[in-house]
Amino acid sequence: MSCIVNINRFIIPNDIISTITNIYKYIGKNDIYEQTVGNDINRIIEQTVGKDCYYIARILSLDISDNRMRLIVTKNSSPRTKDETTLYRIKEVLTMIQMKHQDLTTQSNDLINIANYINPNQNIKYAYQEENKKVILKSQSMRSKRLLLDEINDISNNILAKQSFEQIILNLHFFIDFYNLKPFSEENETTAFLLLYLLLLKAEVYCFKYVSFFETLYNSYDRFEVELKNASFNWNEGFAQTLGFVRFFTKLIFDAYLNTEDLIKAYEFDQNINKSDNIENTIYKLPNIFTKEEIRAIHPLVSESTINRTLSKLRDENLIKPLGKGRSAKWIKIN
Structure with missing residues (x-):
């Protein structure tokens, strides 16, 4: 043994x-x-831990909806069920490991x-x-x-x-x-x-x-x-x-x-150009219907607020509009 x-x-x-x-x-x-x-670095680690939480929840087959998972991981929403409590505490442990592993x-x-x-x-x-x-x-x-x-x-x-x-x-x-x-x-x-x-x-x-x-x-x-x-x-x-x-x-x-x-x-x-302009350029190259996840996949180190700000700007300019709500919500380009 x-x-x-x-x-x-x-x-x-x-x-x-x-x-x-x-x-x-x-x-x-x-x-x-x-x-x-x-x-x-701390913001990047926070984003990484957020993704870690999402995927370990899938690996462990935790019974949590995507919306509740997003609220727990990004908003520190109070857990309501046993599985939500597990995820909430896993997030705290992962953060501790990232920051204090040595x-x-x-x-x-x-x-x-x-x-x-x-x-x-x-x-x-x-x-x-x-x-x-x-x-x-x-x-x-x-x-x-x-x-x-x-x-x-x-x-x-x-x-x-x-x-x-x-x-x-x-x-x-x-x-x-x-x-x-x-x-x-x-x-x-x-x-x-x-x-x-x-x-x-x-x-x-x-x-x-x-x-x-x-x-x-x-x-x-x-x-x-x-x-x-x-x-x-x-x-x-x-x-x-x-x-x-x-x-x-x-x-x-x-x-x-x-x-x-x-x-x-x-x-x-990204540091050498305007981040929002770079995200706009990415959106123009995406299919007519796209998600924030597709943007994150191309710009994983850009903050959530920058992506949201760019989407809101293009929405206000009537260039795109949302289809649904939540983590899996899609956006459509307006021709």
């Missing part, structure tokens, strides 16, 4: 070494990205506190694992999964302190261990996703400050599920086959950095 305990068995093949090397070339530009966006730890107490915070109506506790040993009473063979999680965490921290294994790949194996261990009585899946988010940022994979991690994951979720299932096979026996998962995930990170490069270039371009 545990990938981390057996991490020295994992041989990194040449193609993954190549991908990791390219990722580190972009990680070396993290400071340049932040210097480029300057004081807009100070946060993956200790067992911290992770169960996250689980209990997400679901305040449940007294989430550690589950137990039955060990293979001969005892008189069954209860004597039960071991708290907290102890197993602490062991995995201690080994991981020791490896990082010695710098004896590459951190991104190590952290991916930590996630696989947590996912399969299922250490809590409730909220294991949600906590696992938030742990993965934290582990990536702690490895300075800062493309996910600019590009939504959960949107990126959602777009490849079928493949993610397949690779995670394959990586979990024989996990209990200590022979998990994690190569496919690592190959998939390092490629996902590399592609996210390519998207970040494009976003930063677009941001630099």
Whole structure:
């Protein structure tokens, strides 16, 4: 049991070494990205967290309408249902991770506190694992999964302190261990996703400050599920086959950095011209019927207020008019 305990068995093949090397070339530009966006970094992270909330809600199949989701994520509307409370608190946790990830730890107490915070109506506790040993009473063979999680965490921290294994790949194996261990009585899946988010940022994979991690994951979720299932096979026996998962995930990170490069270039371009004029020009090139989402896809780092201001200006000039309301509302050009 545990990938981390057996991490020295994992041989990194040449193609993954190549991908990791390219990722580190972009990680070396993290400071340049932040210097480029300057004081807009907090606004950009807020937008990224908003997208993260929308897509993790889809991944977790939370029963929340798009309109309520928008109000909770962008307006801090008070939650009305259990699923809305979960999303509201996930947003707070994601924001905390973005802002304070280097100070946060993956200790067992911290992770169960996250689980209990997400679901305040449940007294989430550690589950137990039955060990293979001969005892008189069954209860004597039960071991708290907290102890197993602490062991995995201690080994991981020791490896990082010695710098004896590459951190991104190590952290991916930590996630696989947590996912399969299922250490809590409730909220294991949600906590696992938030742990993965934290582990990536702690490895300075800062493309996910600019590009939504959960949107990126959602777009490849079928493949993610397949690779995670394959990586979990024989996990209990200590022979998990994690190569496919690592190959998939390092490629996902590399592609996210390519998207970040494009976003930063677009941001630099927008800084050199009037942002509203640039959005107007984009609208003219869109189909006769379009949505704000299409504009955001082209200008993801432009603020919501700038997009709304441009739409209102064109509406007042009788160049466009809205079709419906809410997040999925469409606009039509007036010829």
